[in-house]
Amino acid sequence: MKALHEMGVAEMGRALERKQLSSAEATKHLLARVAAHEHLGALLCTDATLALRQASAADARRAAGERGALLGVPLAHKDIFVTRDLPTTAGSKMLANYRSPFDATVVARLGAGEPGRGAGAGMVTLGKLNCDEFAMGSSNENSAWRVVKNPWDASRVPGGSSGGSAAAVAARLMPAATGTDTGGSIRQPASFCGLTGIKPTYGVCSRYGMIAFASSLDQAGPLARSAEDCALLLGAMSGFDERDSTSAQRPPQDFHAQMLAPRDGATAAHPLKGLRIGLPKEFFPTALAPDVDRAVRAALAEFELLGATLVDVSLPRTELSIPVYYIIAPAEASSNLSRFDGVRYGHRAATYTDLEDMYKKSRSEGFGAEAKRRIMIGTYVLSHGYYDAYYLQAQKLRRMIADDFQACFARCDLIAGPVAPTVAWKLGAKSDDPVANYLADIFTLPASLAGLPGMSLPAGFGEGAMPVGLQLIGNYFQEGPLLHAAHAFQQATDWHARVPQGY
Numbered sequence: 001m002k003a004l005h006e007m008g009v010a011e012m013g014r015a016l017e018r019k020q021l022s023s024a025e026a027t028k029h030l031l032a033r034v035a036a037h038e039h040l041g042a043l044l045c046t047d048a049t050l051a052l053r054q055a056s057a058a059d060a061r062r063a064a065g066e067r068g069a070l071l072g073v074p075l076a077h078k079d080i081f082v083t084r085d086l087p088t089t090a091g092s093k094m095l096a097n098y099r100s101p102f103d104a105t106v107v108a109r110l111g112a113g114e115p116g117r118g119a120g121a122g123m124v125t126l127g128k129l130n131c132d133e134f135a136m137g138s139s140n141e142n143s144a145w146r147v148v149k150n151p152w153d154a155s156r157v158p159g160g161s162s163g164g165s166a167a168a169v170a171a172r173l174m175p176a177a178t179g180t181d182t183g184g185s186i187r188q189p190a191s192f193c194g195l196t197g198i199k200p201t202y203g204v205c206s207r208y209g210m211i212a213f214a215s216s217l218d219q220a221g222p223l224a225r226s227a228e229d230c231a232l233l234l235g236a237m238s239g240f241d242e243r244d245s246t247s248a249q250r251p252p253q254d255f256h257a258q259m260l261a262p263r264d265g266a267t268a269a270h271p272l273k274g275l276r277i278g279l280p281k282e283f284f285p286t287a288l289a290p291d292v293d294r295a296v297r298a299a300l301a302e303f304e305l306l307g308a309t310l311v312d313v314s315l316p317r318t319e320l321s322i323p324v325y326y327i328i329a330p331a332e333a334s335s336n337l338s339r340f341d342g343v344r345y346g347h348r349a350a351t352y353t354d355l356e357d358m359y360k361k362s363r364s365e366g367f368g369a370e371a372k373r374r375i376m377i378g379t380y381v382l383s384h385g386y387y388d389a390y391y392l393q394a395q396k397l398r399r400m401i402a403d404d405f406q407a408c409f410a411r412c413d414l415i416a417g418p419v420a421p422t423v424a425w426k427l428g429a430k431s432d433d434p435v436a437n438y439l440a441d442i443f444t445l446p447a448s449l450a451g452l453p454g455m456s457l458p459a460g461f462g463e464g465a466m467p468v469g470l471q472l473i474g475n476y477f478q479e480g481p482l483l484h485a486a487h488a489f490q491q492a493t494d495w496h497a498r499v500p501q502g503y
């Protein structure tokens with residue numbers, strides 16, 4: 001048997017099933033690993049007593065004859081999901097010491113479940129993971145608490161906003177983690193840290209208990225080491241929830257079975273026979289870093305060997321997705337963050353003269369620079385006289401971007417391209433330049449604006465021996481075919497199995 005921390009989700013689940021391992025053993029081992037790698041800054045809090053209690057509960061469920069691929073497997077949650085038994089800060093001083101009275105739906109479904117709503121998958125929560133403040137960022141440097149280092153090179157960012165999730169899984173502190181993706185925050189850190197991550201179709205996972213950034217874009221999803229592990233996690237996280245009116249009313253999906261189901265006409269040598277992969281020419285601009293271009297094209301050649309055909313397509317409004325997103329997301333954020341007023345939640349200034357002064361001081365002290373910037377942009381684009389010029393135009397373009405995708409999907413089954421224009425950059429390299437951060441989101445924003453499912457999978461290495469991610473985008477609710485293609489690629493390659501040195 002491998003060392004415990006080397007096991008992925010599916011593998012650890014099998015070891016638990018065969019009684020080669022107990023959840024308590026796995027949990028103790030990983031808690032020690034978390035403590036030994038605190039220098040990475042990946043976790044904001046842990047609770048060993050709580051985790052070991054959950055592990056014993058999982059072991060008891062197995063002893064009583066229950067089975068489950070995830071039962072007793074440890075993970076941690078991005079600190080944007082509220083948790084009843086652990087603090088939740090959303091990476092912000094605004095929520096220092098905040099305790100939620102309930103668990104987010106995703107947390108409950110992966111964990112113990114909820115009374116009256118059935119048992120959960122029985123995973124063990126090791127702690128909460130660092131992230132950019134209110135999930136706003138691409139490098140995790142907007143966390144109010146601490147920077148996160150990339151395990152592949154400690155002088156580089158892990159990506160963001162789910163940077164703690166990515167660093168923790170890449171460093172083998174845990175086999176998987178949850179993340180959220182509004183404009184790329186699962187896919188981009190997965191790419192920067194050599195992981196597999198999936199942002200499902202908007203509505204597949206409930207947003208109940210996910211601290212809102214831009215509600216029409218926010219989606220939860222897993223970061224793990226393989227498509228198989230992502231399929232198992234997504235199956236447990238997803239499903240209709242009457243507490244989120246935007247969650248999709250679909251029967252529960254077995255993504256793992258969909259991932260394994262052979263395609264019509266496929267053969268052992270050509271498992272992807274007949275699959276048409278569209279390459280939007282705008283995803284391969286001349287400005288794309290040559291190392292990223294090389295790794296992505298090599299991965300696409302591998303897809304061809306597996307039987308897929310590559311088709312040229314176009315997403316003509318790709319560049320516009322940056323201004324469109326950076327109008328819509330701040331607009332929604334400015335509204336969502338208005339609830340942090342020093343009265344109902346979070347930080348309140350120690351001294352103030354009157355109510356208005358209390359609002360001003362509490363919000364000035366509680367929010368960091370990026371959150372303030374977005375509140376100001378959002379308030380501006382929604383204000384009388386500017387609404388039509390900015391917000392309404394952005395909404396119209398958002399629809400056109402979604403229509404562009406449908407035109408592509410008439411000619412292909414999946415769309416592929418890079419996740420990000422470069423590999424992970426150096427810590428501090430863009431921290432004073434918000435626009436440079438925004439521009440790096442160019443390839444993840446289109447699928448977010450359209451509400452489409454997107455995946456990141458390790459495709460090779462580039463500059464500085466840093467991981468490069470390949471993005472696959474599917475049509476609405478096509479998570480199954482997406483995971484199927486990613487899994488076939490991972491059966492034929494081992495990029496996803498590479499481990500950063502020293503971990």
Ligand code: GLN
Binds near residue numbers: 184
């Ligand atoms: N980088 C993007 C932003 O800063 C996306 C963040 C996200 O997906 N949460 O808004």
